[in-house]
Amino acid sequence: xxxxxxxxxxxxxxxxxxxxxxxxxxxxxxxxxxxxxxxxxxxxxxxxxxxxxxxxxxxxxxxxxxxxxxxxxxxxxxxxxxxxxxxxx
Numbered sequence: 377x378x379x380x381x382x383x384x385x386x387x388x389x390x391x392x393x394x395x396x397x398x399x400x401x402x403x404x405x406x407x408x409x410x411x412x413x414x415x416x417x418x419x420x421x422x423x424x425x426x427x428x429x430x431x432x433x434x435x436x437x438x439x440x441x442x443x444x445x446x447x448x449x450x451x452x453x454x455x456x457x458x459x460x461x462x463x464x465x
Contacts, residue, residue, distance in 0.1 A: 378402075381435060381442040383416065384409060393417050396427060396446060398435050411435070416449060429455055 378401045385406055387393035394416040397409035413435070414427035432450070436442070436459045442450060450456040 379410070379435070379438075379440040381413065381432070381440050381446050383443070383445060391419065393419075396432075396449070398440055425449055425453060427453060427455065429453075429458075433459060 379398060380401045381396065381398050382405070383394040384397045384399075385392055385394055396413045396416055398411045398413060399407075399409040403409065411431065413432050415424070416426075417424040427449075432455055436455075442456075447456060450459075
């Protein structure tokens with residue numbers, strides 16, 4: 377089972393709102409997921425990102441692969457750099 381960290385779309389037409397979720401890659405985009413890690417709202421200025429950092433790092437350590445968009449969000453939040461740090465540093 378390949379696990380991905382990806383965005384699940386919510387909101388109405390032309391008013392997107394996303395949940396950052398951990399899901400099996402075989403499930404539909406807005407379908408079943410394993411865990412909700414936070415929210416992302418690109419319509420706000422600046423875009424609102426609300427992530428649970430501890431849970432996100434835990435899933436990354438377990439081998440969950442973020443999508444390109446989620447990796448960009450994690451990089452801007454500084455979570456991706458913490459994940460890539462060597463354990464002793």
